Amino acid sequence: MAMKIALVTTSVQLGGAAIASGRLAEALRARGEQVEVFSLDGKRRERTLPFIAERAKIFLANGLNRNNLFKVSTASDGQRGLVDRIKAYGPDIIVLGWINQGMLSLNQIQQLGEGGTPIVWMMHDMWNLTGICHHSLGCMHFVGECGRCPMLSKSVRGENDLSHKVWLRKRRLYQSVKIQFVSVSNWLAELSRRSKLLEQNPPVVIPNVFPMDDFFIGEKELGLIVFGAARLDDPIKGLHHGVNALNRLRDVAEAHVVFFGELRNPGALSGLKIPYDYAGSLEQAEVARLMSRAEVILSSSLYETLPTTLIEGQASGAMPVSFDRGGQRDIIEHHRTGYLAPFGDEEALARGIRWALESDISPENLRAEVDRKFSAGAVAKRMIELFETLKKGQLC
Incomplete structure (x- = not known):
């Protein structure tokens, strides 16, 4: 009953x-x-x-x-x-x-x-x-x-x-x-x-x-890193840490970033020294299409209870890279289903992005892990x- x-x-x-x-x-x-x-x-x-x-x-x-x-x-x-x-x-x-x-x-x-x-x-x-x-x-x-x-x-x-x-x-x-x-x-x-x-x-x-049916693995775009949030420059999201880590990838020719979410301070991305696009706020279907192309989903949040964007990216076959602070550990198993950098260590976060871009872990395995857990x-x-x-x- x-x-x-x-x-x-x-x-x-x-x-x-x-x-x-x-x-x-x-x-x-x-x-x-x-x-x-x-x-x-x-x-x-x-x-x-x-x-x-x-x-x-x-x-x-x-x-x-x-x-x-x-x-x-x-x-x-x-x-x-x-x-x-x-x-x-x-x-x-x-x-x-x-x-x-x-x-x-x-x-x-x-x-x-x-x-x-x-x-x-x-x-x-x-x-x-x-x-x-x-x-x-x-x-x-x-x-x-x-x-x-x-x-x-x-x-x-x-x-x-x-x-x-x-x-x-x-x-x-x-x-x-x-x-x-x-x-x-x-x-x-x-x-x-x-x-x-x-x-x-x-x-x-x-x-x-997590709504598995809403996200899918698409044709991956070489070097595409995605960084998203409801509000990108919310202090909790640690955008400055992300920008500083990404700037350490200037020698990675194919690396480029797409940011999505509200941005109240347009100058928050002005210090980025690798190619990027700002997509603004997106509907879920648009997020799914973007994630399906990504090789890496990046978070530099100061803390998160259970960061949805990392799960969305992983369900789309993108490798999650994040600081190890908060619920990220429930999503990422270090070096198996993603990369966890010590909190606040921008150099380690950059190493994680490099590792993710070079990883041979299959998108299908990443998605299967999300299905099992969430x-x-x-x-x-x-x-x-x-x-x-x-x-x-x-x-x-």
């Missing part, structure tokens, strides 16, 4: 975590499960008030400072009536995706948990194990109790600042409601085990679903096995 699954997520359209939630819903349906998605897609009016209310509270708590206003979340506000709608659906399992920015509050999650329905919470970033930030940027306060948060203005930082207050609310929630956390990467799971909030309830690791069938099978365990009243 099919399980009734309620999947709660701010969106299934906007952002990597949102798209991952949509793909998970499709994968579970393909396995015969009944999935109802509760999201804010197409509901601009419903989204606006809780979103503004949460941001206003953050703005006030941060001393009327707008810095980092959209880099933190508190889950103080959620959609009116959402808990009742979820309960009326009568789910066997509740799956929480990325629920911030006015979708679901911590209090509402408490209410959902009081009904006894098993809750699975997908972790797409660090927010579940910190006070308010989605990425700690090297701050390690989460191994104890958050406070003195570097995301907040210096004038309001303290032992009991906003980050500490939200940290305490999360601790109360986690202690009173049974939640099965699921990390999409081993890197994030390891951080969770080190955190004070989740050390007693560490997540299991199940990756995001295909819809493989991920859905693991999720359903987890759901069955939870229905028996057990946490993993």
